[in-house]
Amino acid sequence: MLHNEVDKVVVLYEDRLTRFGFNTLRRVFEAHGTTIEVLNHVEMKPPQQEVVEDLITIISQLLG
Secondary structure, eight states: OOOOOOOOEEEEGGGTOOOOOOOHHHHHHHHHHHEEEEEEOOOOHHHHHHHHHHHHHHHHHHHH
């Protein structure tokens, strides 16, 4: 259950909170009175590029 007990969540980078759907998560938090503060703002890669890079890393580790 959500009890609106958290005022603020502080993260170093957006992707440390969630890999995808950061803006959706932000809206859910805000609907419950919680803000998200990101300390280091860097340009995020498109989700498709993130998935491709993640898959390449996984395959490399499996084959390595």
